[in-house]
Amino acid sequence: MCRLLGRASLEPLTDLDVIGAGSCADFQQLGRLHADGWGTAWLAEDRDWGKQGMARLRDPGDPVAAAALTESLTRVPSRLRVTHLRLATTGMANQVSNTHPFQWRDVVLAHNGSVSPVTELRALVTPEELELIGGSTDSAMVFALVVRELERGVPLFDAVVDVIARLRTRFPRAALNLLIASPVELIAVHANQGALNPTADLLAAGRGADLPRGHLDHYYQLSWRQDPGSVVFSSSGLDTDGWTPMAHDTAARVDLATLAVEFRPIGGPEIARDPQAA
Numbered sequence: 462m463c464r465l466l467g468r469a470s471l472e473p474l475t476d477l478d479v480i481g482a483g484s485c486a487d488f489q490q491l492g493r494l495h496a497d498g499w500g501t502a503w504l505a506e507d508r509d510w511g512k513q514g515m516a517r518l519r520d521p522g523d524p525v526a527a528a529a530l531t532e533s534l535t536r537v538p539s540r541l542r543v544t545h546l547r548l549a550t551t552g553m554a555n556q557v558s559n560t561h562p563f564q565w566r567d568v569v570l571a572h573n574g575s576v577s578p579v580t581e582l583r584a585l586v587t588p589e590e591l592e593l594i595g596g597s598t599d600s601a602m603v604f605a606l607v608v609r610e611l612e613r614g615v616p617l618f619d620a621v622v623d624v625i626a627r628l629r630t631r632f633p634r635a636a637l638n639l640l641i642a643s644p645v646e647l648i649a650v651h652a653n654q655g656a657l658n659p660t661a662d663l664l665a666a667g668r669g670a671d672l673p674r675g676h677l678d679h680y681y682q683l684s685w686r687q688d689p690g691s692v693v694f695s696s697s698g699l700d701t702d703g704w705t706p707m708a709h710d711t712a713a714r715v716d717l718a719t720l721a722v723e724f725r726p727i728g729g730p731e732i733a734r735d736p737q738a739a
Contacts, residue, residue: 473538492524495546504541572600574636651707
């Protein structure tokens with residue numbers, strides 16, 4: 462159970478540029494509840510030398526007090542960034558190796574949700590595959606399944622959609638919100654239909670009725686917004702008036718070169734969207 466924020470832009474921008482100072486502060490304050498670490502991954506580029514790759518920073522400590530998180534959100538421009546706040550699933554260790562985003566080569570993944578029973582999910586991956594990811598959580602196992610497809614030569618978007626479709630069939634109560642990024646694309650997945658809203662867990666971990674907006678009734682909602690020059694996705698907790706909620710069991714792919722967005726139902730064909738559309 463975590464919070465996700467991801468964006469793509471034609472030129473290097475900060476989250477401050479895209480969602481504003483208030484939303485950046487609100488996102489970091491979500492760490493009051495999602496207090497089991499934070500991480501961010503971004504596209505690091507040297508355009509003069511034509512080099513680029515995914516960089517990553519992870520910290521299992523308190524997100525609210527993290528100056529490095531504030532700096533990442535407000536002062537470090539990039540054409541692509543994924544940021545994650547963690548509320549650890551019960552029994553999953555709070556340590557750097559379990560802190561999102563996970564990374565394999567130049568692909569990163571951050572997850573909000575859970576897949577259970579974990580023992581059944583673990584049986585689907587080998588110890589060697591999990592070692593490639595570096596974590597021991599259900600999220601790391603999901604990424605290991607995606608990486609298996611990538612190593613077979615399957616394109617990233619196809620691999621993600623295929624794996625999530627299979628997991629949704631096998632684990633119908635799974636909550637699978639994902640942000641996946643590479644140097645050429647940003648992918649968002651909203652696949653939670655049938656998952657139980659974690660109200661009791663949130664109340665136990667939070668501050669009674671003083672929970673962030675949307676956490677009691679729309680905890681797993683993932684919304685998106687397209688502006689001239691940028692596309693952004695966010696979990697509930699921010700002021701997303703004017704944003705578009707993603708449909709259930711849907712994946713979106715943003716082409717980093719053009720910001721064209723494709724939507725694909727989990728298990729269905731893609732639906733193209735004009736990159737200039739509002």
